[in-house]
Amino acid sequence: MSRSTNRPGRDDSPDRLYTLTGGRSRSDSDAFDLVTLVVAECDPVAGMQSEHAAILRMSRYPTAVVEIAAELGLPVSIVRILLADLLGTGKISARHPRSAYRLPDLDILEQVLVGLRNL
Numbered sequence: 001m002s003r004s005t006n007r008p009g010r011d012d013s014p015d016r017l018y019t020l021t022g023g024r025s026r027s028d029s030d031a032f033d034l035v036t037l038v039v040a041e042c043d044p045v046a047g048m049q050s051e052h053a054a055i056l057r058m059s060r061y062p063t064a065v066v067e068i069a070a071e072l073g074l075p076v077s078i079v080r081i082l083l084a085d086l087l088g089t090g091k092i093s094a095r096h097p098r099s100a101y102r103l104p105d106l107d108i109l110e111q112v113l114v115g116l117r118n119l
Contacts, residue, residue: 031087031094032080037062039093051082052091059092 032038039062044053051072058068069079086092 032065032083033096034064034066034076036065036094036096038065038068038083039063039095040091041093042091049082052086055079055082055086056091062095 038055038059040056040059042056044056048056051074054072055068058071065076065079065083068083069076072079074082083092083094087094
C-alpha cells in the first residue's frame, strides 16, 4: 500500500518514480540542496510533464526544494532530478538563500567589551 500524499490518487510506486525520471536515479546537477530556492523563469506550456508544470506554477515566487517535494508528495531525490531537467532547459533558476546571521568582527566585539567595562 502506498503512503498518502497531498494529492489524492497519486502514488510513489517504483514504477511511477522510474517513469517520472526516465529511469534516472540521480540528478546530473549538484545545484539543489533542501533549502535551495527555485524560481520559475517561464510559465508551463502544453504537453509538458505534469510534475514539471506543477513545479513551474509553485515556483512563481522563490520556493525551497523541500517545499516542492512536500507539495508534490515525492521524494527529494526525485524532485532534484526533475529540477535538474528544468534548470538545464532554462525554465527555472536556482539560488541559495543568503545567511541573514553573520558573526560580527572580533575587533568590534572586543571594543564593545572594553566599552562595557568602562561603564
